[in-house]
């Protein structure tokens with residue numbers, strides 16, 4: 087449907103009418119027009135039949151003057167009508183595919199505006215800015231007379247056109263269609279057109295052309311066409327036929343006046359804005375730059391389309407995406423489909439605008455979509471990172487146990503696998519063009535894996551050190567306490583040898599001949615001179631690799647740390663064990679061993695005190711010779727034992743206790759403690775020797791045999807009396823048998839219990855009897871006393 091009813095675009099007050107936009111919206115709502123439209127403007131003197139021509143040619147309904155009433159200005163400002171009905175020879179009002187917008191411009195020499203040429207100029211500028219075809223309506227009799235007004239109008243048209251396109255590289259062309267009214271046919275149209283062309287060229291020449299456009303030709307900007315129309319009143323039929331012929335030129339595809347070169351290539355939905363912007367610039371006397379205006383409109387409209395497409399496609403985004411955030415395949419498919427749909431929607435509408443602007447905003451839309459996707463993808467990648475990170479530890483554990491590979495190899499394989507998994511996923515998003523900052527995301531994961539590697543290596547190293555510490559501590563305690571409990575003068579040599587053995591043995595599994603890294607370091611970092619300076623001892627020094635990916639230097643530091651731990655353990659073991667009481671006990675054992683047993687470990691039997699004194703002296707001497715050894719740790723070469731490490735390097739063990747242990751390793755007992763030990767030891771051994779002497783005295787002061795003989799002689803009669811009496815013998819025999827069985831079956835306890843109960847009972851009975859006796863006696867005495 088077309089709306090042939092005209093609306094005012096620019097009113098008498100030179101304002102762009104607010105009704106234009108709704109008018110276009112209505113047209114756009116009903117038609118999908120895009121760029122299939124044309125804009126035609128008509129110029130000419132006032133009351134020259136412009137509106138009449140447009141109404142007949144385009145079936146519009148512009149107001150026309152009723153000549154019988156008054157000859158006055160009818161069209162004020164600029165009016166616009168929409169049509170696709172053109173009056174032509176193929177049939178009345180045959181509809182066109184293209185939409186046509188016709189601008190009826192206020193007459194140029196209207197008495198109403200007087201000498202005010204401002205509107206005329208602005209109207210011309212506006213019409214050229216928005217139209218493809220400018221119809222110049224003029225009477226035949228005006229041609230050749232240099233009718234000032236028409237030429238003045240055309241001069242204005244030329245000038246504004248030059249100002250718009252004079253310096254433009256892309257020459258924009260407009261068709262100037264001269265419609266010669268009341269052409270009675272005496273002068274052929276060819277002749278009239280030649281006259282007009284020559285007039286136009288002379289006007290063109292006379293123009294003040296802008297700098298740089300001095301040589302431009304009229305025909306660079308304008309195509310010229312001339313059409314004559316019969317007298318509407320006197321030759322109405324011819325007039326109608328001429329209009330139909332003219333209509334053919336607008337509606338027949340072959341020879342149409344509409345050419346792409348005239349078109350502004352702006353979708354119709356942006357035209358209204360474009361026209362308003364143009365008028366705003368014109369009205370405010372600003373420089374009107376049409377390409378800029380087109381770009382501004384394109385920018386605005388493509389932005390609008392972008393926002394709309396984005397909002398349409400993303401309105402349910404969260405509801406759709408949230409449930410599939412943990413499913414990569416579904417996520418990929420859905421995100422891709424949303425993006426494609428969004429771009430499709432944008433492309434459909436925005437591609438009609440200036441290509442550069444359309445593409446710019448397409449990029450912006452892609453960015454906006456990807457930014458929105460980024461939140462979801464980052465969420466997914468974070469989940470993936472967490473799961474890969476968690477799996478990493480399990481993978482390493484499984485591989486270490488199942489494949490028996492060194493930790494660092496398992497770590498490297500697991501990190502590579504995790505990185506590969508992550509990169510593959512990232513690549514999939516990248517290939518689907520859903521990602522922003524691919525490199526940074528890759529880099530973030532790589533950094534995370536580096537941090538994880540460092541953490542896992544540190545943990546593994548801690549575990550290795552802890553295992554070694556446990557094992558070394560156990561062996562040191564075991565071996566050292568065993569040595570200390572039975573010390574010899576060279577005990578510290580033995581302990582040190584044992585200490586080194588344990589360390590060497592425990593570190594042995596980490597010992598390597600020559601690590602690759604060392605070789606590389608040697609090759610890269612050391613000069614040949616330096617290499618020569620490396621002593622043979624250093625070359626022979628064992629090299630360790632704890633297989634947790636440490637550098638040679640770090641491995642060396644770890645060895646030092648383990649050595650430090652071992653020393654600390656040794657120190658704690660020695661100092662904890664060799665307390666004064668223990669030392670007394672050790673000395674006493676040593677004394678006892680020497681005092682009571684001979685070289686063959688057989689007990690010594692002293693015959694007299696002199697022997698005891700001699701043994702005591704030797705044993706005490708032997709025991710005490712170890713006291714100094716246990717008080718201060720010295721080697722057999724009389725060198726105090728000092729741990730061969732520097733505690734300053736050991737930041738981890740910087741506490742007073744450790745410092746004490748390491749710096750005072752050899753100082754086991756101080757003088758005071760030594761005195762105390764000596765005192766206790768002497769007291770104890772003195773008791774021992776006294777006991778020994780007493781035992782000799784007991785054996786030497788036993789009862790002489792003659793005493794026993796005397797007893798037998800003196801008690802002979804009593805023995806015989808018992809043996810001769812059968813009753814005594816029987817009682818003696820029964821007593822022996824009873825004692826034998828009680829002893830045989832270990833019945834002493836029950837017998838003693840029975841005896842004690844029997845004694846108790848007897849005692850109670852006796853007490854009762856005595857009590858009765860005493861009370862009866864008292865009562866009788868009392869009675870007697872009363873009676874007396």
Ligand SMILES: Nc1nc2c(ncn2[C@@H]2O[C@H](COP(=O)(O)OP(=O)(O)OP(=O)(O)O)[C@@H](O)[C@H]2O)c(=O)[nH]1
Nearest residue numbers: 132133134135136137138150151153160161193318
């Ligand atoms: N002689 C002659 N008169 C015509 C022709 N066409 C229209 N008219 C008459 O000219 C008068 C003005 O016609 P309009 O169509 O209103 O003229 P206009 O140029 O649109 O007038 P404004 O809009 O006021 O500038 C009317 O009375 C018409 O009847 C024509 O072809 N020949």
